[in-house]
Amino acid sequence: MSDNPLSRRHFVGAMATGIAATWIAGAWGHAITRARGGVAPLTPALSPAELRDLDAITALIIPTDDVPGAREAHVVDFIDKGLATFAADQRPLFEQGLADLAVRAARRHPGAQTFADLPVDDQIALLHELEAEHSEFFEAARISTITGFLADPRYGGNADKIGWKVIGFEDRFAWQPPFGWYDRDASRSE
Amino acid sequence: MHHGANNRHFDPGAPTGPAYKPSEVVDFVVVGAGAAGGVVARELSRAGFRVVLLEQGPYLRAGDFDHDEFATVQLEAITNNHQSQPNTFRASEQEQGKVKAVVQYARLIGGGSVHFTANYWRFHEIDFVERTRRGPVDGADMADWPITYADLEPYYSRVEWEVGVSGLAGASPFDPPRSRPYPVPPLPIKSTGVLTERAAKKLGWHAFPAPMAILSQPYRGRPACIQCGFCERFGCEVGAKSSSLASMIPDAEATGRCQIRPFSYVRKIELDRRGRAIGVKYFDKAKREVFQRARAVFVCANGAETPRLLLMSGTNRFPHGLANSSGMVGRHLMFNCYAFAGGRFEHEINGYRGMVVTRVIHDTYELDPALGFAGGGGFDFRFDFTPIAFGLDGLGVDGPRWGPQYKQVLRDAYTRTVYALAHVSQLPVATNSISLDPTVKDAWGLPAIRMTFKEHPNDERLIAWFRARCVDLLDAAGATRTWTFPVGRAFPEVHLLGTCRMGDDPQTSVVDRWHRTHDVPNLFLVDGSSFVTGGRGQPTMTIQALAFRASEHAAAMARRGELGAG
Numbered sequence: 165m166s167d168n169p170l171s172r173r174h175f176v177g178a179m180a181t182g183i184a185a186t187w188i189a190g191a192w193g194h195a196i197t198r199a200r201g202g203v204a205p206l207t208p209a210l211s212p213a214e215l216r217d218l219d220a221i222t223a224l225i226i227p228t229d230d231v232p233g234a235r236e237a238h239v240v241d242f243i244d245k246g247l248a249t250f251a252a253d254q255r256p257l258f259e260q261g262l263a264d265l266a267v268r269a270a271r272r273h274p275g276a277q278t279f280a281d282l283p284v285d286d287q288i289a290l291l292h293e294l295e296a297e298h299s300e301f302f303e304a305a306r307i308s309t310i311t312g313f314l315a316d317p318r319y320g321g322n323a324d325k326i327g328w329k330v331i332g333f334e335d336r337f338a339w340q341p342p343f344g345w346y347d348r349d350a351s352r353s354e
Numbered sequence: 355m356h357h358g359a360n361n362r363h364f365d366p367g368a369p370t371g372p373a374y375k376p377s378e379v380v381d382f383v384v385v386g387a388g389a390a391g392g393v394v395a396r397e398l399s400r401a402g403f404r405v406v407l408l409e410q411g412p413y414l415r416a417g418d419f420d421h422d423e424f425a426t427v428q429l430e431a432i433t434n435n436h437q438s439q440p441n442t443f444r445a446s447e448q449e450q451g452k453v454k455a456v457v458q459y460a461r462l463i464g465g466g467s468v469h470f471t472a473n474y475w476r477f478h479e480i481d482f483v484e485r486t487r488r489g490p491v492d493g494a495d496m497a498d499w500p501i502t503y504a505d506l507e508p509y510y511s512r513v514e515w516e517v518g519v520s521g522l523a524g525a526s527p528f529d530p531p532r533s534r535p536y537p538v539p540p541l542p543i544k545s546t547g548v549l550t551e552r553a554a555k556k557l558g559w560h561a562f563p564a565p566m567a568i569l570s571q572p573y574r575g576r577p578a579c580i581q582c583g584f585c586e587r588f589g590c591e592v593g594a595k596s597s598s599l600a601s602m603i604p605d606a607e608a609t610g611r612c613q614i615r616p617f618s619y620v621r622k623i624e625l626d627r628r629g630r631a632i633g634v635k636y637f638d639k640a641k642r643e644v645f646q647r648a649r650a651v652f653v654c655a656n657g658a659e660t661p662r663l664l665l666m667s668g669t670n671r672f673p674h675g676l677a678n679s680s681g682m683v684g685r686h687l688m689f690n691c692y693a694f695a696g697g698r699f700e701h702e703i704n705g706y707r708g709m710v711v712t713r714v715i716h717d718t719y720e721l722d723p724a725l726g727f728a729g730g731g732g733f734d735f736r737f738d739f740t741p742i743a744f745g746l747d748g749l750g751v752d753g754p755r756w757g758p759q760y761k762q763v764l765r766d767a768y769t770r771t772v773y774a775l776a777h778v779s780q781l782p783v784a785t786n787s788i789s790l791d792p793t794v795k796d797a798w799g800l801p802a803i804r805m806t807f808k809e810h811p812n813d814e815r816l817i818a819w820f821r822a823r824c825v826d827l828l829d830a831a832g833a834t835r836t837w838t839f840p841v842g843r844a845f846p847e848v849h850l851l852g853t854c855r856m857g858d859d860p861q862t863s864v865v866d867r868w869h870r871t872h873d874v875p876n877l878f879l880v881d882g883s884s885f886v887t888g889g890r891g892q893p894t895m896t897i898q899a900l901a902f903r904a905s906e907h908a909a910a911m912a913r914r915g916e917l918g919a920g
Contacts (some may be wrong), residue, residue: 167564172918173431219358224756224757225756225757225760226756226760226764227757227758227761229758229761231765233761244457250429275488276749288757291756295755295756302489306755306756307746309756310742310746311424311428311742311745311746314423314741314742314744314745315423315424315425315428315741315742316421316422316423316425318422319424327741327745328741330761330764330765331741331744331745331764331765331768331769332702332704332765332768332769333706333741333768335421335585337421337580337582337584338580338581338582339581339582339583339707339708340542340581341542341543341544342545342705343544343545343703343704343707343708344544344701344702344704344705344769345545345579345701345702345703346543346548346549346699346701346703347544347547347548350543350547350548
């Protein structure tokens with residue numbers, strides 16, 4: 165049987181069974197309370213230097229163009245909060261991944277102390293390198309960036325609903341016809 | 355919405371209704387408060403019986419539901435939690451199961467009817483007699499149901515009128531006969547529906563207003579849908595979705611005879627020496643064991659948990675599990691198959707706005723025998739991607755995964771993408787099953803659900819055929835680009851069917867035509883597990899029709915003193 169995480173049942177399936185599952189893993193109930201802000205994050209999970217590198221990664225995954233990207237949406241805050249609370253078990257993965265990235269940065273560019281110090285082209289090349297190696301850290305960073313960009317702002321990312329605006333999702337939660345271009349006449353005649 | 359504030363005083367862990375003592379012998383204990391259990395508890399309590407309804411999840415009210423995708427979907431807020439309740443999977447009986455999230459169900463009062471999309475198709479006549487009409491299939495256990503469409507028709511009408519279903523009688527030329535029209539008209543059409551109509555017309559097919567368990571108008575004290583767009587995988591915050599929670603549970607409570615106990619996780623059905631059920635043992639919220647006595651037991655725990663409970667209830671007398679003299683408990687697991695394709699369109703569709711489905715096509719419900727395969731299916735167009743799901747998995751297999759191109763697709767695609775989705779038959783195969791994992795346990799120390807599953811070749815051929823038709827439909831609708839996915843199964847599955855098959859022969863089935871187990875005269879099972887064949891998707895309507903029918907019969911038996919020792 166082919167096991168296709170991208171097929172239907174689809175997104176739910178992928179989230180619950182893939183690497184995403186380990187990233188979002190948390191105790192039943194506990195995670196929800198924490199995630200919904202019932203319990204404040206204990207302390208930030210990552211150091212300022214780590215946060216700077218992680219922010220640079222998120223900004224490459226969902227870059228800023230003529231509209232805002234992951235950086236403006238404060239995705240790094242979402243991930244940091246997650247690592248301090250409902251995704252605390254993922255903290256070593258991120259810490260080791262970022263440390264490894266700093267080593268690679270220094271190797272690529274003598275004098276570079278951190279990933280964030282690298283020229284953008286080098287940063288992009290390094291991420292491609294990780295992706296080609298099927299790096300678990302890269303996949304976790306990618307999934308958490310996208311998740312933080314599009315999750316409810318209460319979790320710390322998607323600041324000012326930037327992510328939702330980028331994709332065209334309006335959080336009105338109550339609609340009436342016409343819903344889209346193709347039903348503009350149908351709804352009038354009904 | 356302000357319902358949240360209004361509902362704050364409800365404790366999701368508190369029982370409601372009369373305070374029966376566990377030692378008190380109530381008339382019925384019902385295990386599972388979902389689509390079937392809600393109906394059974396309502397019908398039996400309205401018939402005058404004392405009922406205890408047990409549910410492993412919380413008792414949330416409409417005001418507790420919101421549109422928080424991260425909590426609801428990614429963090430499994432209202433579904434079974436795979437960390438505390440692991441599943442295992444294997445493709446054949448020779449293998450050892452490996453931990454994998456393969457079964458998903460809503461774990462709260464109302465069950466799957468709380469978070470379903472609410473498509474309410476009746477089964478057609480063919481679904482009950484496919485074995486006779488179309489003959490056997492190698493490697494599958496096709497069998498006729500012991501009941502026909504005509505037997506179930508009055509109960510389909512009852513479901514439509516009692517829970518509240520929107521639709522238009524006679525709109526589909528393929529609809530089976532019906533005794534009553536729908537109680538409320540269809541919901542308004544969306545762009546996805548207009549495109550379905552356009553595609554059907556080009557292919558010479560018929561698109562008709564989708565029958566939905568969502569209210570288009572106020573009905574029986576409940577409000578009409580506000581078109582929030584968060585039906586699939588979410589609870590309805592106004593109670594317009596006709597879940598058991600919104601439609602059945604309040605009626606059961608109003609009788610004053612039904613006690614609802616959330617956070618009650620049943621581990622065993624107890625028998626007396628004569629082999630009659632005398633009640634169930636369960637863990638309460640504090641994981642303390644409680645034994646609730648009853649004259650008769652109804653299990654409505656879904657197609658995975660129902661067989662699991664029977665298998666966990668084995669005794670010296672029933673070494674292979676309760677009600678399993680046939681060896682059929684857990685076997686013939688089916689999910690329904692899906693085929694789909696994605697399409698991009700020139701203008702805005704905004705499929706995320708409003709209820710998910712507005713038009714359906716049933717021209718392929720029964721296929722030309724010349725095609726050479728069993729089963730059939732139906733179609734709808736939908737865009738059921740919430741934002742995070744879309745960002746992670748909505749861009750297609752070959753779509754960009756990060757960087758500027760990824761961002762560009764994110765910007766372009768969300769409002770202009772639609773999926774053609776086919777809901778397709780899956781054949782019953784004896785070796786596809788739910789069983790107890792011999793080593794993996796859940797957080798209560800109970801054996802994990804182990805799934806053994808491999809598609810029948812007919813399933814794969816059917817999916818491939820329907821997938822090609824999905825592309826045809828999107829092309830006919832005017833898509834500027836279409837894409838498909840490899841044929842394959844993406845777990846976890848949510849339609850859990852066939853595992854305690856209904857039949858007249860005790861050697862080949864678990865329950866009789868009235869849902870009474872062949873082996874234990876006061877033990878009834880009704881949910882997806884009763885299905886003999888899986889239909890063409892959309893099982894909940896049929897689950898509820900069966901539940902109304904089973905309840906009516908059990909009530910009559912109880913009145914005649916045919917149940918329980920008392």
